[in-house]
Amino acid sequence: MEKLVSLIPLFPLIGFLFITFFGKNLSKNAAGALATAMAGISFILAILVFTTQLHGAHPVMVKVLDWIHVGSFQVDISFVVDPLSTLYVLFITGVGSLIHLYSIGYMHEDEGFHRFMSYLNLFVFFMLLLVLGDNLLLLFVGWEGVGVCSFMLIGFWYKDHANNDAAKKAFVMNRVGDLGLLLGMALIFIQCGSLRYEDLFINGSGIASLGKYTTLAAILLFIGAMGKSAQFPLHTWLPDAMAGPTPVSALIHAATMVTAGIYLVARCSHLYAMSEIASSVVTWAGVITAILGASIALTQNDIKKVLAYSTVSQLGFMFAALGMGAYTIAVFHVVTHAFFKALLFLGSGSVIHAMGGEQDIRRMGGLKGHMKTTYWTFLVGTIAIAGIFPFAGFFSKDQILAHALENNMPVFILLMLAAAGTAFYMFRMFYLTFHGDFRGTHEQEHHLHESPAVMTLPLIVLAIASTVGGFIGFPHAIGESIHFHHWLDHFLDGTVVLAHSHMSALTEILLAIFAMGIAGGMIYYAYSTYIIKNTLALEDDEITSGLHRLLWKKYGFDELYENIFRRPIDQLSHGVQHWIEDKALLMMVDGTGSAAKGLGHWMKGWHNGQILTYLIAIVVGLIAILYFI
Amino acid sequence: MQVLPNITIEHYLSLSAVLFCLGLFGMMFRKNAIIIFMCVELMLNAVNLALVAFSKIHGDTDGQIFVFFIMVVAAAEVAVGLAILMMLYRNMHTTDTDELNSLKG
Numbered sequence: 001m002e003k004l005v006s007l008i009p010l011f012p013l014i015g016f017l018f019i020t021f022f023g024k025n026l027s028k029n030a031a032g033a034l035a036t037a038m039a040g041i042s043f044i045l046a047i048l049v050f051t052t053q054l055h056g057a058h059p060v061m062v063k064v065l066d067w068i069h070v071g072s073f074q075v076d077i078s079f080v081v082d083p084l085s086t087l088y089v090l091f092i093t094g095v096g097s098l099i100h101l102y103s104i105g106y107m108h109e110d111e112g113f114h115r116f117m118s119y120l121n122l123f124v125f126f127m128l129l130l131v132l133g134d135n136l137l138l139l140f141v142g143w144e145g146v147g148v149c150s151f152m153l154i155g156f157w158y159k160d161h162a163n164n165d166a167a168k169k170a171f172v173m174n175r176v177g178d179l180g181l182l183l184g185m186a187l188i189f190i191q192c193g194s195l196r197y198e199d200l201f202i203n204g205s206g207i208a209s210l211g212k213y214t215t216l217a218a219i220l221l222f223i224g225a226m227g228k229s230a231q232f233p234l235h236t237w238l239p240d241a242m243a244g245p246t247p248v249s250a251l252i253h254a255a256t257m258v259t260a261g262i263y264l265v266a267r268c269s270h271l272y273a274m275s276e277i278a279s280s281v282v283t284w285a286g287v288i289t290a291i292l293g294a295s296i297a298l299t300q301n302d303i304k305k306v307l308a309y310s311t312v313s314q315l316g317f318m319f320a321a322l323g324m325g326a327y328t329i330a331v332f333h334v335v336t337h338a339f340f341k342a343l344l345f346l347g348s349g350s351v352i353h354a355m356g357g358e359q360d361i362r363r364m365g366g367l368k369g370h371m372k373t374t375y376w377t378f379l380v381g382t383i384a385i386a387g388i389f390p391f392a393g394f395f396s397k398d399q400i401l402a403h404a405l406e407n408n409m410p411v412f413i414l415l416m417l418a419a420a421g422t423a424f425y426m427f428r429m430f431y432l433t434f435h436g437d438f439r440g441t442h443e444q445e446h447h448l449h450e451s452p453a454v455m456t457l458p459l460i461v462l463a464i465a466s467t468v469g470g471f472i473g474f475p476h477a478i479g480e481s482i483h484f485h486h487w488l489d490h491f492l493d494g495t496v497v498l499a500h501s502h503m504s505a506l507t508e509i510l511l512a513i514f515a516m517g518i519a520g521g522m523i524y525y526a527y528s529t530y531i532i533k534n535t536l537a538l539e540d541d542e543i544t545s546g547l548h549r550l551l552w553k554k555y556g557f558d559e560l561y562e563n564i565f566r567r568p569i570d571q572l573s574h575g576v577q578h579w580i581e582d583k584a585l586l587m588m589v590d591g592t593g594s595a596a597k598g599l600g601h602w603m604k605g606w607h608n609g610q611i612l613t614y615l616i617a618i619v620v621g622l623i624a625i626l627y628f629i
Numbered sequence: 630m631q632v633l634p635n636i637t638i639e640h641y642l643s644l645s646a647v648l649f650c651l652g653l654f655g656m657m658f659r660k661n662a663i664i665i666f667m668c669v670e671l672m673l674n675a676v677n678l679a680l681v682a683f684s685k686i687h688g689d690t691d692g693q694i695f696v697f698f699i700m701v702v703a704a705a706e707v708a709v710g711l712a713i714l715m716m717l718y719r720n721m722h723t724t725d726t727d728e729l730n731s732l733k734g
Contacts, residue, residue, distance in 0.1 A: 612726060616657050 005079050006064045008045045008089060009128040011038040015121035023114040032104035035117040039100045039124055043093035050086045059202060059495065061134050068137075072193060080134035080197060084495045087331065088131040088263060091338045095255045096124045098458035102346050103247040105455035106353060116156060116245065123149035127256050131263055136185050136195040139264070143181065143228065146257045147174050153252060154244040166243035173237035177227015181264075184220030187213055201270045210271075218271050218278030221264060222285070229261030229315050232289040236557050238312055242304040246349030249304060254311050254345050255338040262318045262334050269327040269496040283323025287414050290316030292555065294421035298428070299552040301537050302359045303348045306429045310385065311341055313418055317400050320415060326403040327496040328489050332473040333396035335488075339469045340384035340393055343462035347378035350451040350459065351433060355444055361429055362537050363444075365436040370448040373456040375434050377463040382430045384466040386423040386519050389512065395470030398512050405511060406503055416518065423519040427526035428537075435531055641682035648675035662714055662724040666707075673703050 015038030023031050052060075059082035068075045079085075100120055107116050126149060130142025155167030189195055191210045200206035210217055225231070230238035241253045252258070265272060265282065272279050293313030300306045314337050321330040352359055354371055368375045384391035387398065397419060404412035438445050450456065473488040489498060529535050543552050550556070606613070652672030656665050677696045684692025718724055 610727070612657060612660075619653065619657065 003062055004045050005049050005062050005081050005089075005132065008042045008049070008093070009125050009132065011041045011045075012121040012124040012128065014038060016118045016125060019114055019118040019121065023118065026114070028108060028113045029104070031114050031117050032100070032108075035121050036097055036100040036104065038121055039093055039097035042124070042128070043090075043097050046086065046089045046093045049081060050090050053081065053083050053086050053491075059198075061198060073189070075135050075137045075195060077138060078134045079132040081132075082495050083491045084263075084266060084331065085131050087335065087491070089128060091335055092124065092127050092131065092256050095338050095342050095462070096120075096127075096251060098461055099247050099251040099255075099342065099346070102250075102349070102455050102458040103245075105452045106247055106349055107245060110245075112156065116153075119149055119153050119156070120247070120251065123153070123252060123257075127260075130260055134197055136188065136197075139267075140181065140185065143224070143260060144178065146252070146260065147171065147178070147228075150174075150241070150248075150252050150257055153248040154241045156244055156248065160243075163243040166237075166240040170237040170241050173234050174227045177224045177234055180220045180222070180227070181224025184217050184224065187217045187220060191217070197267065201268070207271050207274065210274075214271065215275040215277045218268070218275045219281055221268060221271070222278065222282055225261030225264045225319075226285060227261075228264075229258050229319070230289075230312050231261070231285045231315065231319055232292055233557070235289055235292070235312050236554075236561065239305055239308040239554070242302070242308050246304065246345060246352060249308070250342045250345030250349070253308065254341040258311065258315060259318070259334045259338070262315070262322060262330055265319070265322045266327045266331050266496050269322075272322070272327075273325065273497045279323045279325065281323070283320050283408070283411060286316045286319025286321070286323055287411050287418075288316070289313065290320060290418040291414055291421075292316070294418040294425065295551055296554050297425040298421060299543075299548060300425075301362050303351065303361050303364075303429060303433065304345070304359055306361075306425060307341070307344055307348060310344075310422065310426065311337075313422060314341065314385070317397065317415065317418070320411060321400045321403060324403050324407050324411070325497065326400065328492045328498060329396065329399045329403060329473070331492065331496070332488050333400060335472070336384070336392035336396045336466070336469050339462055340381045340391075340466040343377060343381040343459060343466050344385065346455070346459055346462065347374050347381060350374040350455055351378075353451055353455070354448050355440060356447055358440060358444060361432040362539070363440045364433045364438070365440075366434070366438040367448065368434040371450045373450060373459060377456075377459040378430065378434065380463040380466055382426045386426055386523060387419060388516060388519060390467070390470065392466045392469035394512075394516070395473050398515055399473065401515055402503060402508055402511050405507075416515070419515065420518045420522050423522035424526050427523045428530060431526060431530040432537060436534065439536075638682055638686050642679060645675045645679040645682070648672070648678065651675075660725050660727055662717070662726055662729070665726065666710055666714065670703060670707070673699060 015035050019026070019031050019035060026034065059080055061078055061080055063076050063078040065077040067077045100117070103116065103120060107113050110116065123146060126142045126145030128142070130139055130146060133139045133142060151167050151171045154170055155164045157163050185195060188200070188207070188210065191213055192200060192206045193209075194200060194206060207214070207217075227234045238253060238258065242249055244253075272282065290313045293309045293311075293316055297306050297309035297313065300309060314333070318330040318333050318337070321327075321333065350371065351364070351367060351374060354367070354374075355364060358364070380391065384393040387394045401412060401415055401419065404415050438448075492498075538548075543549050553559075606617070649672050652668040652670075652675060655668035655671070659665055659668065677699055680692040680696050680699075684690060684696075714724060717729065721729065723729070
């Protein structure tokens with residue numbers, strides 16, 4: 001059964017190649033159906049492979065092809081089937097096929113429909129390669145592959161230059177991280193002599209030979225994760241990546257690709273467990289990002305920007321959990337987050353679709369009456385991310401908070417603040433979008449409609465997943481007393497390092513009530529502000545108060561990077577162009593030309609047609625030659 | 630057997646060099662094609678003189694045979710060259726080489 005795993009990435013690849021090379025003959029519906037079917041088949045295969053892992057199976061390596069055999073360096077295209085990879089494959093293909101289906105409706109009017117579908121399939125292929133590879137090098141191939149797909153899909157509407165800029169920004173920021181990952185891999189190979197997980201982690205001895213380089217290797221790998229998962233200070237690309245079509249934001253920039261960093265750290269959990277310094281770097285990067293993202297999201301008015309900063313913030317939660325050793329909880333939050341964030345993005349896509357491309361929540365309002373399915377599913381997603389029992393986000397976020405409470409008080413307080421902020425900004429956006437009066441143009445109001453079934457079906461499925469998905473990770477202490485085990489922890493046992501919690505059931509329940517109380521309070525605050533008092537979000541030029549403006553300007557990171565990195569490089573380039581290209585090089589090139597021209601002009605004078613002159617030249621030359629001989 | 634015992638090889642060669650230079654400078658600085666032609670003949674004969682002198686000194690007849698060939702070739706050249714000059718003069722009404730420059734590129 002495990003052998004099937006080699007077929008899982010194959011189908012999206014076939015879909016990509018087929019649509020790219022023969023797609024022109026297919027109708028839009030056929031191409032969309034083909035791409036969706038390819039992702040769907042992978043999902044079914046993933047379920048089959050997943051079932052083999054359910055009862056504590058040992059990791060299985062499935063070798064597909066020889067790849068690189070150079071001296072002692074041996075890397076094959078070989079897949080690993082273990083709980084961590086199958087879990088990732090399961091939600092990548094599951095959420096992925098739903099988003100493929102959704103895209104058929106969302107992108108239907110777009111002229112680049114075929115291109116879009118083929119890119120989505122290619123992305124799924126690379127993402128599967130990333131999580132299935134049984135060595136860091138194959139992970140790196142997938143890592144770069146998803147980066148390229150992300151680049152192509154952010155700049156999908158390439159005729160608008162702003163989209164291309166956003167795509168370039170994402171690509172360049174990711175390069176910074178990738179360099180770290182590459183260096184980390186090189187260090188691990190030099191010290192341990194292998195890049196295979198089996199040699200490094202499963203047999204246990206591999207990473208021990210890192211010795212004093214353990215912390216360095218862990219931090220270098222984490223820099224890679226920072227780039228891909230948009231962690232402070234490399235987080236600025238993710239909000240800009242919203243320039244891509246909404247299904248892309250849902251699939252790549254919320255559910256799957258950005259969680260590759262968490263996969264990397266969870267996969268290398270044995271490494272991080274050995275280095276306290278690296279772990280606290282991970283924790284604090286995560287906490288800062290969580291706070292940063294949540295606070296910026298409070299003031300954003302673009303529906304997708306709010307969700308983007310929310311994603312940044314939630315990824316920060318995951319890294320905070322990873323840093324505190326709660327690797328399984330981080331993976332748990334990845335899964336629940338994939339459900340509710342994909343749901344929220346797809347819901348926002350449905351809204352944008354109905355509004356004819358409008359993304360500003362100040363121009364929306366009162367959509368509740370026009371789009372029932374979107375409204376209710378969006379509400380589920382909003383509650384789930386706010387962390388209300390029994391929705392999925394509650395379980396995962398609560399366990400991260402519980403772990404923080406047990407291990408690190410400052411982290412707990414900051415994460416609690418971020419969680420409170422999350423509840424507020426999500427409901428702020430929710431109320432402004434769906435409640436109150438419609439604030440758009442008359443034409444838009446006339447146009448309002450519920451999205452077609454192919455778009456609402458994925459919303460409903462994801463809403464169900466966001467509702468019940470949390471039960472795969474029922475809290476330990478409470479679970480034991482009612483004989484409901486933390487399934488995910490048991491499932492991942494042996495693949496990643498488990499966190500040990502000594503918290504009593506009572507504390508856990510009290511914490512849950514406390515967290516929910518705060519979330520509830522924030523929701524009520526949002527309700528009273530935006531529903532009872534009917535406050536509206538400020539227009540851009542009305543934002544004057546210092547803090548509000550600071551948050552609205554995203555703490556000025558873009559401007560900071562612009563001043564620190566872009567300006568000097570720009571000036572250097574201009575200087576090089578002016579002094580070296582225009583002056584020095586041009587002088588050399590032009591000089592060669594005009595020298596040859598002048599020489600020719602001068603010698604032309606000798607060629608006067610007078611044989612006597614030639615004769616004189618011959619005689620003089622001859623005499624000179626005889627003299628020198 | 631010495632006809633003129635006081636005349637050595639240096640004398641012959643000096644005369645030959647003087648004649649050659651006269652011809653050369655005449656060619657270089659005179660404008661009249663016929664004079665240039667005569668200068669060419671002068672140079673050839675200067676060479677002939679040198680050849681005969683060497684032949685005599687070395688007691689080898691090769692030089693003299695060579696001189697005969699040169700004289701034959703020079704005669705042929707004069708025949709062709711003068712014909713060309715005749716035709717030139719008929720067409721251009723001049724033998725001044727400064728004006729005969731229609732081959733100039």
